[in-house]
Amino acid sequence: MKLRVVVLGAGFGGLELSSILSEERGDELELILIDKNDTFFFGYSKLDVMFGRKTVDSVLLSYRDFVKPGVTFRQETVTSIDPEARRVITDGGIYEADVLVIALGADYDFSATPGLIEGENEFYSFAGAERLGELLSTFTNGHVLIGMTSAPIKCPPAPSEAALLLHDYLTERGVRADCQISLVMPFSIPIPPSLGASKALLKVFKERGITLMSNQGVTALDPERRVAILRDQSEITYDLFLGVPKHRAPDVVIASGMTYDGYIHVSPDDLTSEYPGVYAIGDVTYVGAPKAGMFAEGAAKTAAAHIIAQAEGYESSEIYRGDGICYVEFGGDQVARVEVDFLSDPSSGTFVEPTLGTAREKEHFGASRSARWFGA
Ligand SMILES: Cc1cc2nc3c(=O)[nH]c(=O)nc-3n(C[C@H](O)[C@H](O)[C@H](O)COP(=O)(O)OP(=O)(O)OC[C@H]3O[C@@H](n4cnc5c(N)ncnc54)[C@H](O)[C@@H]3O)c2cc1C
Numbered sequence: 448m449k450l451r452v453v454v455l456g457a458g459f460g461g462l463e464l465s466s467i468l469s470e471e472r473g474d475e476l477e478l479i480l481i482d483k484n485d486t487f488f489f490g491y492s493k494l495d496v497m498f499g500r501k502t503v504d505s506v507l508l509s510y511r512d513f514v515k516p517g518v519t520f521r522q523e524t525v526t527s528i529d530p531e532a533r534r535v536i537t538d539g540g541i542y543e544a545d546v547l548v549i550a551l552g553a554d555y556d557f558s559a560t561p562g563l564i565e566g567e568n569e570f571y572s573f574a575g576a577e578r579l580g581e582l583l584s585t586f587t588n589g590h591v592l593i594g595m596t597s598a599p600i601k602c603p604p605a606p607s608e609a610a611l612l613l614h615d616y617l618t619e620r621g622v623r624a625d626c627q628i629s630l631v632m633p634f635s636i637p638i639p640p641s642l643g644a645s646k647a648l649l650k651v652f653k654e655r656g657i658t659l660m661s662n663q664g665v666t667a668l669d670p671e672r673r674v675a676i677l678r679d680q681s682e683i684t685y686d687l688f689l690g691v692p693k694h695r696a697p698d699v700v701i702a703s704g705m706t707y708d709g710y711i712h713v714s715p716d717d718l719t720s721e722y723p724g725v726y727a728i729g730d731v732t733y734v735g736a737p738k739a740g741m742f743a744e745g746a747a748k749t750a751a752a753h754i755i756a757q758a759e760g761y762e763s764s765e766i767y768r769g770d771g772i773c774y775v776e777f778g779g780d781q782v783a784r785v786e787v788d789f790l791s792d793p794s795s796g797t798f799v800e801p802t803l804g805t806a807r808e809k810e811h812f813g814a815s816r817s818a819r820w821f822g823a
Pocket residue numbers: 455456457458459460461481482483484489490491492493494523524525526550551552553570571572601602605697699728729730731738739740741742743773774
């Protein structure tokens with residue numbers, strides 16, 4: 448009998464899990480993969496688009512090209528999830544599954560920060576990165592404030608990367624001397640799991656005249672006065688604000704009753720939820736690992752191993768390790784890497800200094816996923 452799987456969300460986690468199940472059980476699989484969008488993009492593409500390093504068209508990968516035995520893609524929006532019945536309602540139909548996998552990622556809560564508007568003064572949505580890219584192209588002098596509102600966020604190094612790429616961008620346009628760059632973050636150091644990476648970032652911030660305000664957060668904006676209000680009630684003026692919104696699970700996940708403290712808590716060993724046959728992977732979960740692509744991919748591998756084992760009647764010994772790599776853009780086309788094993792020692796991050804070679808490694812990381820998932 449075919450295994451009926453429904454996967455919600457075709458991001459990093461959903462694409463990898465669907466690929467593995469197809470490879471292992473393509474002939475005996477009826478997998479429906481659902482996403483509201485018609486294209487996938489890597490999270491870091493938002494920075495590439497914002498700073499004009501890549502065009503929008505060049506970073507979008509069409510789900511039409513995600514063609515795998517046993518897998519059907521549906522572009523629909525999930526409107527209701529019943530985890531007990533493993534039943535899902537979308538704007539296009541009703542689905543029931545033997546195995547339900549929730550991989551809907553983290554969403555943004557714009558209302559938590561008055562004055563912060565989706566697609567206007569934040570760069571964590573694709574529309575926001577595009578819009579700020581347009582504004583930056585005519586920005587010639589003044590204060591650019593990159594502001595985090597809270598943690599956790601997707602890709603914790605991304606705000607620091609944005610500051611360094613902005614420095615390069617303004618330098619290349621010959622206006623850096625007329626601009627100030629500040630970065631507000633709630634962390635005490637730029638990348639808390641890696642002291643080495645944080646020290647290296649602090650050094651380059653100093654060299655490049657980037658002001659860091661740590662242990663802080665933007666609580667509200669007053670766009671008319673161009674003022675950001677910080678946690679300690681102090682105010683800071685800006686000419687351009689590049690914001691990182693508060694994150695939370697998508698509304699439909701919260702309405703399903705599966706979340707505690709904002710995210711789905713799953714067994715870190717096998718990514719099962721408290722509901723039989725229901726798994727959750729990636730940014731929509733709380734497992735102690737960061738919200739980043741490689742960690743969602745690792746969770747997908749572990750969940751897939753357990754789904755296959757269960758279907759074939761044996762026990763999988765695969766355990767999610769919460770380990771992975773974060774590539775960190777340092778500017779000057781150089782990329783560093785931080786390797787962390789979050790579940791055994793979250794402060795153990797190993798830092799490898801930025802090089803052009805690691806920049807090529809990051810390119811290969813993206814290209815290999817594009818090829819594996821989309822044949823691109
Ligand atoms: C600026 C920025 C830079 C980043 N840089 C990096 C980096 O360098 N390296 C890295 O590893 N990670 C990076 N990330 C983080 C990375 O993009 C995410 O952590 C990763 O994509 C998480 O994978 P996921 O499968 O959990 O969720 P996602 O990839 O977010 O996928 C979730 C999917 O669910 C879909 N969805 C949501 N709600 C619904 C609904 N109701 N109905 C239907 N579909 C829905 C979405 O359309 C989406 O496709 C970055 C993120 C940002 C914002």
